[in-house]
Amino acid sequence: MKEQIRKEMLGRLKDLPSQDRIRMEQALTTKVCSSDEWKASKTIGVTWSNFPEIDTQKIIQKGLEEGKRMVVPYSGKDRVMTFHEYLPDTAMSRSKFGIMEPVDRSNPVPPEEIDLLLVPGLAFSQAGYRVGFGGGYYDRYLAAYNGLTLSMLFPFQLFREPNWEIEDFDVPVQKLLTAAF
Numbered sequence: 001m002k003e004q005i006r007k008e009m010l011g012r013l014k015d016l017p018s019q020d021r022i023r024m025e026q027a028l029t030t031k032v033c034s035s036d037e038w039k040a041s042k043t044i045g046v047t048w049s050n051f052p053e054i055d056t057q058k059i060i061q062k063g064l065e066e067g068k069r070m071v072v073p074y075s076g077k078d079r080v081m082t083f084h085e086y087l088p089d090t091a092m093s094r095s096k097f098g099i100m101e102p103v104d105r106s107n108p109v110p111p112e113e114i115d116l117l118l119v120p121g122l123a124f125s126q127a128g129y130r131v132g133f134g135g136g137y138y139d140r141y142l143a144a145y146n147g148l149t150l151s152m153l154f155p156f157q158l159f160r161e162p163n164w165e166i167e168d169f170d171v172p173v174q175k176l177l178t179a180a181f
Contacts, residue, residue, distance in 0.1 A: 001164045005131050009122035012156055013052035024179035025055045028152040031177045032118070033062050037148045041115035043069040045083045048092065048100040053120060054152050060086060071109045073137070074101045081137040082108035097135070111141070116148045119173050124153055125162035128172030142171035150175045 032038055044063050049056040063070045064087070071083040075095060084090075084102040091103040119138055121130035130151065132138055142149065151173045158178055 002131050003134070005123050005164055006134060009131070009157060010052060013122075013154075016052070016154070024154055025058075027179045028054060028177060029058045029062065031179075032059055032150065032152060033066075035150070035175075035177070037116050037150055037175065041068065041148065043071060043109065043114050043116075045071045045073065045109075045114045045117040047118070047120050048072050048086075049120070050098060050100070054154070056118065059118070064088065069109075071114060072100075072102060073141075074105050074108075075099065075135065075137050076105075079136050079140055081141045083111075083114060084108060111145045111147070114145070114147050116150060117142075117145060119149050119151045121151055121153070121157070121173075123157050123159060123162075123164070124151060124173065124176055125159050125166075126176075127162075128174060128176060129162055129166050129170050130173060131164055139169050139171065143169060148175075149173045150177060152177050152179070154179055 046056050046060055060070050070086045072086045073081050073083050075081055075097065082105065084105055084107065086102065092100045093103050095101050121132050123131040153176060155178055158176065
């Protein structure tokens, strides 16, 4: 069922008219950067997005402008994800999954130093359970992460009741921010 949802959501994200996407992404950036969670956080973990994901580059830039420590993930061996500080001159390379990741991974940021984690996903239940991209990296990371979690989504990504199985290892996102159509 999750694979079917992934396929459907990726299709809907790809087919979203660009003017609707831009408008909703701008609204989400404003919502995130004005949230209490953002304001209270010094170190923020965020994925470097790739189309058709919701754009995160403006959020990363805003964090840097505000003097926040921005950290981005690296998807390592055995599906273990680590976060690393991102600065404008940080060298990035595309992983085998097509994800932009930091080249220098010598100094991972411990989970307890990350105040807020922006968690990507394709579908979300109102209770915060998500269908991710299928690698399980965030599921494993969230199992040991005790900070704040937040996800951004378009309205069609929110399900009143999940029509997928919630598994024992699933950790719900604490706050969902939805853009209006």
